[in-house]
Amino acid sequence: MLIYLVRHAIAEDRELRADLPDEARRLTDKGVRRMRKAVEGLAALEVEVDTIWTSPLRRAKETAELLAELPTFDGDIKEVRDLEPGGDLNGAIKRLIGVGNGLRVALVGHEPDMSMLMMRLIGGVEDDGVRFKKGAVACLEFDGDRAPPRAELQWFVTPKQLRRMA
Numbered sequence: 001m002l003i004y005l006v007r008h009a010i011a012e013d014r015e016l017r018a019d020l021p022d023e024a025r026r027l028t029d030k031g032v033r034r035m036r037k038a039v040e041g042l043a044a045l046e047v048e049v050d051t052i053w054t055s056p057l058r059r060a061k062e063t064a065e066l067l068a069e070l071p072t073f074d075g076d077i078k079e080v081r082d083l084e085p086g087g088d089l090n091g092a093i094k095r096l097i098g099v100g101n102g103l104r105v106a107l108v109g110h111e112p113d114m115s116m117l118m119m120r121l122i123g124g125v126e127d128d129g130v131r132f133k134k135g136a137v138a139c140l141e142f143d144g145d146r147a148p149p150r151a152e153l154q155w156f157v158t159p160k161q162l163r164r165m166a
Contacts (some may be wrong), residue, residue: 001141003096003121003151005114006067006107007132009032009035009159010136023057031059031134034159035066038135041162043071047139051075053095054108055083064108073097083109089117092130097144121151135138135159 010031017025027035047070054064056079064077082092092107101103109118114132118124121140130138136158140151157165 001096001099001101001144002104002154003140004047004104005118005132005140006063006106006108007111007114007134007136007137008055008057008060008063008067008108009038009135011134026058027062032062032066034163035063035135036069037166038137038159039066039069040161040166041136041157041164042076044165048072048104049075049106050104052077052106052108053083053092054078055078055085055087055110056081057084057110060084060108060110064106067106067124080107080140082115083107085110085113087113089113091121092117093121093149096142097149099144101144118151118153121149122153123150130156133158133160135162137162 009027011027012025014050052064052067054118082088087165111132115130119129138156140155142151
């Protein structure tokens with residue numbers, strides 16, 4: 001199974017939108033433009049996604065909707081509470097195991113959770129290594145049949161690299 005870990009795009013600043021609860025912050029116009037361009041970059045890489053799982057927070061859901069603009073996408077978008085900030089990463093991994101082989105799943109979430117999830121899957125130290133910029137994407141080949149389940153990093157691209165590929 002291929003897993004695409006995606007950090008949400010640029011959202012409204014927390015301090016500037018103190019009037020809103022954190023879960024209601026939306027993507028900025030700049031965030032939408034940049035993520036659309038990043039999706040074009042993913043299309044140039046011939047990325048195919050069967051289903052998108054997203055954190056229930058607005059900025060992640062909006063990012064998932066932009067990701068669904070991939071030309072080959074005709075699947076569904078599911079809200080998964082395990083992907084909200086501080087969510088149950090082991091719960092997300094258990095969900096992946098239950099999906100079965102051959103599916104291509106994009107998970108849209110937040111930092112530091114995306115980094116922690118990736119490092120947990122590839123067997124690294126969760127506090128070290130990669131940090132996802134807003135709109136960054138990692139592709140992992142996941143083997144849920146192993147105990148413990150493991151993944152192998154196939155590639156990792158920054159949002160700037162994706163926009164350049166568009």
